[in-house]
Amino acid sequence: MDTDEVKTYYLSYFRKLVLFACKYVGDMDLAQDLVQDVFVSLLNKPVEKIENPDAFFYTATKRKCLDHIKTQTIRSAHHENILSVSESVFHDDAVEKTELENHLLSIINELPGKCKEIFLQSRFEGKSNLLIAEEMQLSKRTVETQISKALKKIREGLTGFKNILLTIF
Structure with missing residues (x-):
């Protein structure tokens, strides 16, 4: 598929696909980025001919949105994991520091x-x-x-x- 064909599809489908993507991700700017990625991928990975453009673009957009949601879910879980481990380590350090301070004061006394x-x-x-x-x-x-x-x-x-x-x- 050449650049002119991608441009034609872009002008025909971009706004509709952004609204469609926004229903999945809930953010208009993110939806625009994801739909734009769909069209950029057409330029990077050539496609011979699109038989059913509606099905092709809506499916590609849906997959892009779901991939994004999955990635965000994994990142969120990972960040929560890191925070819980960090809080645990911080708590352990604080307890040890308090024990140390108490022991030091008893030695001084x-x-x-x-x-x-x-x-x-x-x-x-x-x-x-x-x-x-x-x-x-x-x-x-x-x-x-x-x-x-x-x-x-x-x-x-x-x-x-x-x-x-x-x-x-």
Whole structure:
């Protein structure tokens, strides 16, 4: 089939086929695209002669619409699957992170009095070692030593959470 024949069929059938396709897909722009694809396929895959143009074009349009609906249904199911898996993974990560935070707080609460106080001021209040030393009337070196002891205890206490730490951070 040559370009002139396709053009003739296009002018004769395009509007009718768009309305027909719109009944399947419910979207005029999409219907136009699908019908246009039917005519483009005629140019790409030559057809000798169309015996019954009505049957040919309506059937081709119907198939195009049904293929589109099937593809969209599969994509939609796939996207829902991905979302449910993602939500599950996110929920698992959130639970693990909460467990980690709770465990970390319990380790910090178990630190000896001054060590805990120095560590909290350093890490949670953002105070410098020098400021902590001045406020608590300690040497800067003592503050540094207490922070090092606290960090060592925390590292030891978090050994079971190594995999969670790697996924979160």
